Amino acid sequence: MSQNFKHFSQAERRQQIIQKLKLDGNVRVSDLSEQLSTSEVTIRSDLAELENSGILQRVHGGAIQTVRNYYALNASERLGERKNEKLQMAEIVAKLVRDGDNIIINSGSTCYYIALELRQKRNLRIITHSIQISEIFAEDKDIEVILLGGLLNYQYMFTYGDDTMHQLNKYQVDKAILSADGIDIDNGITTYHHEVAELCNQMLTRASLAIIAADHSKIGHTAFSQVSDLQAIDYLVTDERAKQKNLQQFEKLGIEVLTP
Numbered sequence: 001m002s003q004n005f006k007h008f009s010q011a012e013r014r015q016q017i018i019q020k021l022k023l024d025g026n027v028r029v030s031d032l033s034e035q036l037s038t039s040e041v042t043i044r045s046d047l048a049e050l051e052n053s054g055i056l057q058r059v060h061g062g063a064i065q066t067v068r069n070y071y072a073l074n075a076s077e078r079l080g081e082r083k084n085e086k087l088q089m090a091e092i093v094a095k096l097v098r099d100g101d102n103i104i105i106n107s108g109s110t111c112y113y114i115a116l117e118l119r120q121k122r123n124l125r126i127i128t129h130s131i132q133i134s135e136i137f138a139e140d141k142d143i144e145v146i147l148l149g150g151l152l153n154y155q156y157m158f159t160y161g162d163d164t165m166h167q168l169n170k171y172q173v174d175k176a177i178l179s180a181d182g183i184d185i186d187n188g189i190t191t192y193h194h195e196v197a198e199l200c201n202q203m204l205t206r207a208s209l210a211i212i213a214a215d216h217s218k219i220g221h222t223a224f225s226q227v228s229d230l231q232a233i234d235y236l237v238t239d240e241r242a243k244q245k246n247l248q249q250f251e252k253l254g255i256e257v258l259t260p
Contacts, residue, residue: 176207
């Protein structure tokens with residue numbers, strides 16, 4: 001009999017499914033139903049949504065990991081995905097940053113490349129919950145880094161939780177620079193990491209100017225947990241493959257869209 005009596009939200013269930021796919025390469029409906037304390041009907045619905053997102057392929061009795069399951073990659077593996085687009089976006093974002101700015105930046109491979117570009121700036125103060133990003137500035141005497149403490153997500157190397165939120169709320173900054181797993185006209189900014197959705201929301205509210213960097217695959221896409229509505233965004237930086245129809249919708253809301 002299962003020893004897991006925890007109630008999982010929809011976002012938590014789907015994140016658990018993704019994690020199991022990463023470890024095993026496949027999942028079974030019956031196993032997930034027992035492990036996540038929910039019905040097989042609900043699990044099949046979760047698998048259908050994940051298949052629509054390109055994360056898995058359903059098979060009889062369960063599902064298998066797709067060949068390019070981006071959301072199951074760890075932090076280091078993600079750095080090689082869509083690298084050219086991320087480098088282009090990083091250059092654009094860096095131009096929005098001035099010497100002397102106080103900045104909040106979240107985790108993710110897009111923000112990693114943005115952080116590399118920011119090394120050209122002087123007298124920055126960087127607040128982040130990303131271990132990888134903090135290491136970029138470790139030997140740069142012109143840039144002060146505040147690494148937010150808390151629980152550690154070992155796969156993606158970021159901190160989260162109540163302690164992280166408490167520390168973040170001490171600060172008010174010039175700019176927040178965030179990547180996102182989805183940005184959609186109806187559902188706003190979303191993430192697959194439900195544990196940091198509220199944290200990322202707070203990052204936006206603690207900043208005078210909010211910048212979202214998201215490549216074309218995230219535009220018009222909705223992930224599991226909402227971070228914020230679109231009114232929180234001042235700039236959206238994306239790549240040239242993003243659909244113009246979507247970008248025009250964002251511009252009508254007053255968001256300044258920047259592409260290479």
